[in-house]
Amino acid sequence: MKLPSLVKLVDVGPRDGLQNEKQPVAAAVKIELVHRLQAAGLKEIEVTSYVSPKWVPQMADNHEVMSGMQRQSDVRYSVLTPNLKGFESALLDKPDEIVVFGAASEAFSQKNINCSIAESIERFAPVVEAAKAAGIAVRGAMSCTVGCPYEGDIAPERVAYLAGLMKGIGVQRVDVADTIGVGTPRRVQAAIEATLKHYSLDDVSGHFHDTYGQALSNTLAALELGVWNFQSSVAGLGGCPYAKGATGNVATEDVVYLLHGLGIETGIDLDALVDAGSYISEQLGRPSGSRVARALLAKRATS
Numbered sequence: 001m002k003l004p005s006l007v008k009l010v011d012v013g014p015r016d017g018l019q020n021e022k023q024p025v026a027a028a029v030k031i032e033l034v035h036r037l038q039a040a041g042l043k044e045i046e047v048t049s050y051v052s053p054k055w056v057p058q059m060a061d062n063h064e065v066m067s068g069m070q071r072q073s074d075v076r077y078s079v080l081t082p083n084l085k086g087f088e089s090a091l092l093d094k095p096d097e098i099v100v101f102g103a104a105s106e107a108f109s110q111k112n113i114n115c116s117i118a119e120s121i122e123r124f125a126p127v128v129e130a131a132k133a134a135g136i137a138v139r140g141a142m143s144c145t146v147g148c149p150y151e152g153d154i155a156p157e158r159v160a161y162l163a164g165l166m167k168g169i170g171v172q173r174v175d176v177a178d179t180i181g182v183g184t185p186r187r188v189q190a191a192i193e194a195t196l197k198h199y200s201l202d203d204v205s206g207h208f209h210d211t212y213g214q215a216l217s218n219t220l221a222a223l224e225l226g227v228w229n230f231q232s233s234v235a236g237l238g239g240c241p242y243a244k245g246a247t248g249n250v251a252t253e254d255v256v257y258l259l260h261g262l263g264i265e266t267g268i269d270l271d272a273l274v275d276a277g278s279y280i281s282e283q284l285g286r287p288s289g290s291r292v293a294r295a296l297l298a299k300r301a302t303s
């Protein structure tokens with residue numbers, strides 16, 4: 001089994017990680033989190049989303065966060081934009097990449113963005129076109145590629161269908177998301193293989209939630225297929241407000257530990273990443289969701 005020698009991680013903690021947080025999180029805390037992630041060596045950070053503040057109040061400070069960050073020229077900052085209104089607001093804050101987000105499940109599409117899959121693609125098309133005209137990269141998140149909280153199992157054919165629609169409107173790369181963390185390795189591989197009917201390996205990333213404790217196994221299964229882009233969330237923060245019961249993303253610390261253990265380069269300093277995770281966990285008043293972070297912090301305390 002030949003695994004990739006290099007993996008790129010997008011830390012989605014500031015966006016996916018915090019979007020569902022019930023307590024207020026100050027923009028200054030989100031900005032500090034971004035700073036700590038980039039100091040730890042993350043080269044891609046999903047910062048915020050330009051969605052309705054009625055739907056996702058925690059992201060209402062998108063402009064404050066984006067304009068308050070000290071950017072590094074070698075870091076790509078991405079933001080979610082579900083429609084032209086969101087894109088036009090985002091444009092003022094100069095993201096490097098925008099993310100349109102669709103679903104392989106009709107019911108999830110309705111719950112999450114209030115439209116069908118077909119309607120979502122109609123909404124995304126002008127966003128993709130406008131982003132490209134402005135020189136901004138475009139990623140597509142594909143939710144519920146394995147299971148849906150409303151419809152249950154999702155067949156790979158539906159993932160292939162969505163990937164084809166994304167490709168058709170010019171989305172440059174896509175995330176295969178196991179939104180509710182129900183996937184197991186073979187099922188996740190089937191979702192990725194379905195996506196590979198339309199996208200090359202370099203343009204497919206894995207986005208795994210850890211609800212059933214399968215996210216690291218699923219990461220390894222994706223690596224076995226040659227996938228070398230992944231999303232994860234520092235301290236295992238996160239979850240989608242429209243996927244009740246789903247826990248956070250796989251923790252970036254846990255993925256980095258796995259990858260480094262496999263001899264795969266990430267460019268990330270695990271100790272600094274653990275510090276970033278401790279920072280946000282303290283701000284939220286709860287322990288980190290990363291088992292690696294908890295183990296390393298316990299080791300630090302005794303040495």
Ligand SMILES: CC(C)(COP(=O)([O-])OP(=O)([O-])OC[C@H]1O[C@@H](n2cnc3c(N)ncnc32)[C@H](O)[C@@H]1OP(=O)([O-])[O-])[C@@H](O)C(=O)NCCC(=O)NCCSC(=O)C[C@@](C)(O)CC(=O)[O-]
Pocket residue numbers: 016019049050051052053055056080082083085086087101112113114141142143144177178179207239240241242
């Ligand atoms: C998509 C909409 C906006 C449609 O919402 P809608 O109600 O159908 O939109 P509308 O066009 O009918 O407009 C209704 C109101 O929303 C406003 N509006 C309309 N668009 C925007 C916008 N962009 N920004 C701010 N405001 C907006 C619009 O101006 C209007 O305001 P009003 O006149 O009532 O005062 C809504 O459903 C929404 O905001 N949904 C949020 C969904 C979301 O953020 N979910 C979490 C992210 S996805 C995720 O976490 C999964 C992922 C990516 O991580 C991968 C995975 O794990 O699966």
